[in-house]
Amino acid sequence: MDIFDVFLLEAVLNGLLLGGILALLALGLNLVFGVIDVVWICYAEMIMIGMYAVYYLHNVYHWPLWLAFASAIAIVALGGAALHHLVIRPVLAAEPINQLLVTGGVLFFLQAAATLVFGVEFRNLGIRLPQLQFGEMYLSMARLIAFGVALAAMIAMSVFLKRSYLGTAIRAISQDRQIMPLMGVNPNRIFLVTSALGGALAGVAACLLVLQYDIHPAIGLSFGPITFLICVLGGLGNMMGGFIAAFIFAQFISVGGFFLHVEWGYVLAFLFFIAVMFWKPQGILGGK
Amino acid sequence: MKYAALALLAAAPLLGMGNYPLHLLILCLLWACVYTSWSVMGRLGMVSFGHGAFMGIGAYVVVMGWNHYGLSPWIGTPIALALAAAVAFLIGYPCFRFKIVGHYFALVTLALSEVTRLIIVALRDQTGGSLGVTPKTALADVSYSLNALQFSSKLVWFYVILAFWLGGLWIWKKVDESMGRLALEAISQEEDAAASIGINVTKLKLGVTILSALMTCMGGVLYAQYQLYVNPDTVSGIGISLQMVFGVIAGGMFVRLGPTVGAAFTLLLAEGLRLWFGNQYHGLDLTVYGLMLVLFIIYMPKGILGAASGALEKRRMVRAGA
Numbered sequence: 001m002d003i004f005d006v007f008l009l010e011a012v013l014n015g016l017l018l019g020g021i022l023a024l025l026a027l028g029l030n031l032v033f034g035v036i037d038v039v040w041i042c043y044a045e046m047i048m049i050g051m052y053a054v055y056y057l058h059n060v061y062h063w064p065l066w067l068a069f070a071s072a073i074a075i076v077a078l079g080g081a082a083l084h085h086l087v088i089r090p091v092l093a094a095e096p097i098n099q100l101l102v103t104g105g106v107l108f109f110l111q112a113a114a115t116l117v118f119g120v121e122f123r124n125l126g127i128r129l130p131q132l133q134f135g136e137m138y139l140s141m142a143r144l145i146a147f148g149v150a151l152a153a154m155i156a157m158s159v160f161l162k163r164s165y166l167g168t169a170i171r172a173i174s175q176d177r178q179i180m181p182l183m184g185v186n187p188n189r190i191f192l193v194t195s196a197l198g199g200a201l202a203g204v205a206a207c208l209l210v211l212q213y214d215i216h217p218a219i220g221l222s223f224g225p226i227t228f229l230i231c232v233l234g235g236l237g238n239m240m241g242g243f244i245a246a247f248i249f250a251q252f253i254s255v256g257g258f259f260l261h262v263e264w265g266y267v268l269a270f271l272f273f274i275a276v277m278f279w280k281p282q283g284i285l286g287g288k
Numbered sequence: 289m290k291y292a293a294l295a296l297l298a299a300a301p302l303l304g305m306g307n308y309p310l311h312l313l314i315l316c317l318l319w320a321c322v323y324t325s326w327s328v329m330g331r332l333g334m335v336s337f338g339h340g341a342f343m344g345i346g347a348y349v350v351v352m353g354w355n356h357y358g359l360s361p362w363i364g365t366p367i368a369l370a371l372a373a374a375v376a377f378l379i380g381y382p383c384f385r386f387k388i389v390g391h392y393f394a395l396v397t398l399a400l401s402e403v404t405r406l407i408i409v410a411l412r413d414q415t416g417g418s419l420g421v422t423p424k425t426a427l428a429d430v431s432y433s434l435n436a437l438q439f440s441s442k443l444v445w446f447y448v449i450l451a452f453w454l455g456g457l458w459i460w461k462k463v464d465e466s467m468g469r470l471a472l473e474a475i476s477q478e479e480d481a482a483a484s485i486g487i488n489v490t491k492l493k494l495g496v497t498i499l500s501a502l503m504t505c506m507g508g509v510l511y512a513q514y515q516l517y518v519n520p521d522t523v524s525g526i527g528i529s530l531q532m533v534f535g536v537i538a539g540g541m542f543v544r545l546g547p548t549v550g551a552a553f554t555l556l557l558a559e560g561l562r563l564w565f566g567n568q569y570h571g572l573d574l575t576v577y578g579l580m581l582v583l584f585i586i587y588m589p590k591g592i593l594g595a596a597s598g599a600l601e602k603r604r605m606v607r608a609g610a
Contacts, residue, residue, distance in 0.1 A: 102585040109578025115571030263410035270403045278382035
């Protein structure tokens with residue numbers, strides 16, 4: 001095999017692994033949007049809080065890693081519920097754009113508060129997972145784990161939504177927000193549970209990302225925008241669409257970055273997004 | 289009254305103002321310019337998260353032209369404006385044609401501002417990447433250069449930016465007085481109804497968007513020439529785009545001086561907190577700012593000036609009724 005193709009294949013495979021984690025990021029945001037009809041602009045900042053939680057619990061307080069992970073997920077889940085209760089609920093009846101903007105305010109707040117409390121230094125867990133070698137290709141172990149966990153989390157989520165009573169209620173309310181209260185479902189409770197679930201998914205993403213990236217207060221900006229775009233590309237609230245869109249985006253970034261520079265991969269992905277928006281404003285899986 | 293206030297503002301630097309307060313005043317007017325530009329379209333229901341793109345184009349096209357091709361900003365500025373208008377058209381036309389509104393419009397424009405930032409970073413050999421770039425100085429042995437649009441005197445900048453700020457307010461007024469504005473208000477309320485009575489929705493929206501983009505681009509040019517330093521994160525990308533939106537919200541986007549009040553408020557808050565607490569609490573100003581934004585949007589969605597004039601109006605009504 002030509003050596004060129006090996007590297008290209010490596011880029012494609014890395015893109016696939018990146019797609020897994022992007023799909024997980026998109027899942028939480030889509031869940032919240034599908035049910036509550038609000039985009040959490042501060043979603044990536046919630047992940048940042050989760051990453052700091054893991055770092056402090058594990059590296060500063062020396063908790064075992066699994067306990068730090070579990071606690072971080074719980075913390076971000078509580079954060080999601082708090083975000084809904086304190087910030088989203090008061091503006092639920094306001095103009096939709098206000099709901100978008102209010103979470104943008106939370107983005108500023110969380111980012112600045114993290115700077116204030118944690119400082120601007122880059123931190124990392126100090127855990128370096130090995131690179132796996134397949135023939136001439138190298139794949140990151142951390143990415144492989146992230147891919148596997150992301151996939152498992154997504155399957156667990158879909159089983160939960162399909163099989164449990166609460167999941168059924170969540171799906172029902174996302175289909176018809178007006179009728180469900182008449183059927184005896186308490187929307188406030190469902191909204192709160194959904195927000196906590198969305199937060200928990202952000203927490204899982206935080207645990208996976210903390211294995212690969214350094215933590216700093218502005219890290220949210222490096223994957224926040226891309227998460228929104230994936231969700232919009234897949235059709236906001238459409239979980240399957242978001243899943244597919246994540247893998248498309250990841251390929252643009254990985255393969256585009258392989259041929260050009262990594263930023264050009266992002267530029268291509270974003271331009272692709274804008275082009276698709278004009279062609280299919282409801283997202284790739286959206287109907288008419 | 290209005291003119292007296294304006295005369296006072298124009299005379300302020302001559303009354304022996306220090307260099308630092310003057311710098312703050314200039315920055316305040318500059319951001320007021322940019323925020324006003326954003327509101328020209330934002331208040332009509334087109335909430336853009338992508339105005340960083342236009343500001344970035346203004347700042348970088350002019351600086352790059354000067355640094356690499358020796359192009360005077362007098363030539364660079366029209367090029368930047370043309371480019372900003374073209375980008376606004378390219379993004380606006382399909383958006384309005386296919387009725388991409390609300391969340392979707394905000395997120396599409398967000399992608400645009402990120403594309404601009406990433407292109408600036410990716411062209412790091414020319415633009416200096418995320419480290420930013422300074423325009424080559426023309427002030428080595430002179431105190432000003434008209435050709436390079438560089439002035440060492442802050443006083444010159446004060447009057448230049450004051451003029452642009454007044455120009456922005458004048459454009460806002462002209463838009464208000466034109467027939468188009470009534471139509472645009474109708475569009476922002478009920479797009480389909482507006483279309484059904486023969487309003488050309490796409491054309492009007494596009495016009496306002498291009499106008500707003502041109503004004504923002506000009507703001508970018510002024511910013512680069514005044515600060516003599518540009519950085520992709522301070523003139524483009526999601527951060528600055530959100531800053532514009534929130535500055536406007538804090539002040540109030542439906543009143544003409546709202547964006548200006550927003551700019552003054554944001555700047556004074558940041559400087560005030562810094563003077564108060566000193567520099568050791570890095571991020572404190574933005575923490576308070578973010579918290580206030582959230583409270584504003586929940587409890588005072590019309591902004592400071594909007595709420596104040598609303599309260600005044602109510603009082604007047606009560607008095608008239610009694």
